[in-house]
Each structure stands twice: as structure tokens, then as C-alpha cells.
Amino acid sequence: MKLPGLFSRQSSSSLSIKEEVFDQGIAVSRYFFSIVALICLHGASLEYLRDNSLLLSLDLITVLFCGLALGASFLKISVFNKRVWIILILATIMLIEVETQFHDNEFRFSEPEMWVLNPVILLLIGFFLPAKPSLFIAFVSMTTAYYLGRAAIISPEDFRERGIWVVFADMTAINGFSILLNRWWFYYRYDSIRKSRLLQERVGQERESVFRDIHDHIGARIMDLRKFAEKLQNSSEWNASSAKDLESLVGQISLGIRTSISLWEDSKLLSEDVWMALRVILLKRYEFFQRKIGFEREGDSIFGLAEEDREDFLGIITELSSNDLKYGKDKSIWGMDTGSETSIRIYLRTGSKYDLKTAKEGSGKKTILQRAKNIGALWSESFEKGIYIGELTLPLSRGRSVGKIE
Structure with missing residues (x-):
């Protein structure tokens, strides 16, 4: 699987909408990485007390990667580059979490301490992953394949004693639900942004249309009124004829405004x-x-x-x-x-x-x-x-x- 295929660039109007969806995911990911870092720091303190140097190292490495992801999310680089960094770091964190489970011989996989964190992390990733649903499916498939490969190399005795089959049963339901969740949430945000932009465009078009109609109907009359005012300013005469001309100009401007508003209302009603x-x-x-x-x-x-x-x-x-x-x-x-x-x-x-x-x-x-x-x-x-x-x-x-x- 090649990275250019996963992070394909598109030269269409939909690209900017997708970029906004991805940018939202990157912003939310900061909370995710902060929470995971705190959980792993707590886990590292427990591993230190248990004197388990391997799991302590894995927790500290996860904290390091969370810090790198947080730093990448704040860098002044393109959304595309941020996505590459965050998705690669997410994949690494998931693999480290799998290794942590298989190297922790103190608990059985059927106990909540062993299996609950992995699906929770996967569900949270499904909410904010800055990528299309197709990539999230690949992400879930990669995690599942690594789990199966990791379980295949342990002895049958360990497989039975530690209850690894519980994880496989749990994984089927969680993976299916997280894929559906990710797909629904991605397209919900995409459609919301699209509708919001269409509304903004329509409002802008309606505003321009109103201004254009007003200009067409009263622009010339306002210019006539201005010239008439300049003429009166340079003249000492004011008579009944001047008052009648002024009244006529004001009446034409008023009629033009009413006409333009009426046309706008008629056009709006025709659409409905x-x-x-x-x-x-x-x-x-x-x-x-x-x-x-x-x-x-x-x-x-x-x-x-x-x-x-x-x-x-x-x-x-x-x-x-x-x-x-x-x-x-x-x-x-x-x-x-x-x-x-x-x-x-x-x-x-x-x-x-x-x-x-x-x-x-x-x-x-x-x-x-x-x-x-x-x-x-x-x-x-x-x-x-x-x-x-x-x-x-x-x-x-x-x-x-x-x-x-x-």
C-alpha cells in the first residue's frame, strides 16, 4: 500500500471541504493525544513500581509519540503533512498497545485491564481520524492483522491460559461498530460543511443580486439627484419649478427601490x-x-x-x-x-x-x-x-x- 494512494490530492471543490473536515480532526486529536499521554504516564508509574522495565519503556515511548503528534498538530505546515504525521504516529501507538498487552503476563486477556483500552482508543480514533473512511478501514485491518500475527507466534498453552480468544470475539464487534461510526461521522461533517458553504454562497449571491437591482433601478436617478443638488448649490434661485423637479426625482428613486424589492421578492417566491x-x-x-x-x-x-x-x-x-x-x-x-x-x-x-x-x-x-x-x-x-x-x-x-x- 503506497502513501500517495492513501493521501490522494484532488483538484476539485470537494478537496477544500475534505481539508476542513481533516483540519477539524487534527484539532480534536490534540485532546486525544493529551489523554493517551496522561494514561500512559500513569501506566508508566505503575510499571515502575512493578519493576517491569519493558512495559515501562513501551509506555514512555507512547508518551513520546503523543508529544510528537501534539507538536506536529501545532506546526505551521500544510494540513496534508500534519495528517501524514498524525496517522503514522497513531499506527505506531496502536502497535505499541498490542505489544504491551502481549508482554504483560500478570493479567489474563479476559480481564478488563487488558482489553478495554484498545477498543476505546480505536473508537476515539474513528471519531477524529483526519482521513477518509477508506483509510480508517485500512487502519483497522492493519491493527487486526498485527493482532492475529502476534497471537499466531505464541504457544497454544499461553493462548488458552491467558484467554486471548476473548480479544478476538470483542474485536469483531468493536471493529465493525467503529468502521460504521467513522463513516457516519465523516460524511455528517462533510455534508454539514457543504451545506454551510452553499448557504453562504446563496446569501452572497442574493446580496449581490439585490444591490445590482437597486443600482439598475435607482443608480442613474441618484446621480441625477446629486447633479441637481450641485446645481442648486451654485445657484441662488429656488422656485416652484425646482421644488417640483426635486419631488419628481425623489419619487422616481422611491419607485425604483420598491420595484427592485418587489422583483427580488417575486424571484424568491418563484423558487418555492x-x-x-x-x-x-x-x-x-x-x-x-x-x-x-x-x-x-x-x-x-x-x-x-x-x-x-x-x-x-x-x-x-x-x-x-x-x-x-x-x-x-x-x-x-x-x-x-x-x-x-x-x-x-x-x-x-x-x-x-x-x-x-x-x-x-x-x-x-x-x-x-x-x-x-x-x-x-x-x-x-x-x-x-x-x-x-x-x-x-x-x-x-x-x-x-x-x-x-x-
Whole structure:
């Protein structure tokens, strides 16, 4: 088994997340090595009183390696190099612990003093090991293989008298549980960090979007207001016309702020429920122009629109409703059909003075067609007996199913 395979470097966005998981493990390992060092110091004092120089030396060597691991965790070196040091030291400590058990002839393996420390250490390593679960499996396999090899060279009499079979029975359960624990804990932390970063990115994107919309709607007006203020500062005249101009500029800025906030809210709602967003957007527009509007729906699926398609979708609805408010008459019916398994259909049915046969194709229709193409949708319209019907068919792949109406 080669080290480059165990500590593989990846040039992807997931690498930084894994590095953060590994860095968390390195930070926690400081507590682990401190505790193990204290336990081994206590063990060394007992071995000194028992006058067992071999076990005393093994305990002191473990304390030395724990100190080296603690020092490596605080060094200003890369996470990769820290991981190499810590994992190698962990392997050495585990092997020393096995040797300590086999050289301690005072206790049987069936007694807790002999077997309890090894699984506890292995479980703690499973919690913080700064490596992927695959390496932890290799780590456990190495420890088990060393145990089996060490037990194979002792005499059958010692094997029976010291009850080494107890360790093998215990090892099977502990090893399986520690592998499952390590895998669950690794991917739990990985997923938590990934979700946290996605949330931070989304918050940053939303903030930039709001600032951009505000700049687009009121940036030029604020510049006009500044120039107007400079003009007044250099002039001694102040009259009714100046006051009216100032009032107009302030009103345009206020309208721009309300528009940008409204657009942001509409876009946010489209990601959660297209049908709810449609009703909110259209009710505001039609009530402002005192036009009657009704809604009808087929199907009970709740559909959220993909972020990259919201701007074009809003543009289509805005253009279509503007045409209806300009040419339409009587009551307008907006509907949505989510009964299909592959697409959703959004339509407008209204009385209209607009005649498709005699009217020329304007920029509004071209805009709708282009925006529909951008979001992979199909657009169609018809006019018969004074009734205009416009339909937008959007594939489900452009969004996500949020649930069903309860």
C-alpha cells in the first residue's frame, strides 16, 4: 500500500471541504493525544513500581509519540503533512498497545485491564481520524492483522491460559461498530460543511443580486439627484419649478427601490412555488389597473423554478400581462396545469381587441419567443371569436418538484 494512494490530492471543490473536515480532526486529536499521554504516564508509574522495565519503556515511548503528534498538530505546515504525521504516529501507538498487552503476563486477556483500552482508543480514533473512511478501514485491518500475527507466534498453552480468544470475539464487534461510526461521522461533517458553504454562497449571491437591482433601478436617478443638488448649490434661485423637479426625482428613486424589492421578492417566491408567485405578481398588476382577473388550476403538484430561469420567466409574464392590460377586455383568466409528468403549462385566456392575423409581429412577441427559448419552453398563441389564448409549456427539468397541495 503506497502513501500517495492513501493521501490522494484532488483538484476539485470537494478537496477544500475534505481539508476542513481533516483540519477539524487534527484539532480534536490534540485532546486525544493529551489523554493517551496522561494514561500512559500513569501506566508508566505503575510499571515502575512493578519493576517491569519493558512495559515501562513501551509506555514512555507512547508518551513520546503523543508529544510528537501534539507538536506536529501545532506546526505551521500544510494540513496534508500534519495528517501524514498524525496517522503514522497513531499506527505506531496502536502497535505499541498490542505489544504491551502481549508482554504483560500478570493479567489474563479476559480481564478488563487488558482489553478495554484498545477498543476505546480505536473508537476515539474513528471519531477524529483526519482521513477518509477508506483509510480508517485500512487502519483497522492493519491493527487486526498485527493482532492475529502476534497471537499466531505464541504457544497454544499461553493462548488458552491467558484467554486471548476473548480479544478476538470483542474485536469483531468493536471493529465493525467503529468502521460504521467513522463513516457516519465523516460524511455528517462533510455534508454539514457543504451545506454551510452553499448557504453562504446563496446569501452572497442574493446580496449581490439585490444591490445590482437597486443600482439598475435607482443608480442613474441618484446621480441625477446629486447633479441637481450641485446645481442648486451654485445657484441662488429656488422656485416652484425646482421644488417640483426635486419631488419628481425623489419619487422616481422611491419607485425604483420598491420595484427592485418587489422583483427580488417575486424571484424568491418563484423558487418555492410558481403558482403562488404567479398569483401574487398578477394580482398586484391587475388591481393597479382595475382589471378583473381570475385563476384556475389543474393538478396538485407544487413546482419551484430554477434560479437561472427566473428572470426570463418573469419577463414573459410581465410582457404577456402588459399586452393583456393594453389590448384585453372583460375578465382575464390565468391558469396552470401540472397534470403532465414531463411539463407544466401556464396559460392566459382573455377577451381581446388584438387580432393575430392583422397585427404585425412586434418586439414584445419577439421578446417572449426569445425568453421562452432561453428557458427551454414552448410558446404558442391563438385568437378566435374575440378570445385570445397564450400558452407557455415549461419542461419539469427546468425546475424542481417541491411537493403536493395537501
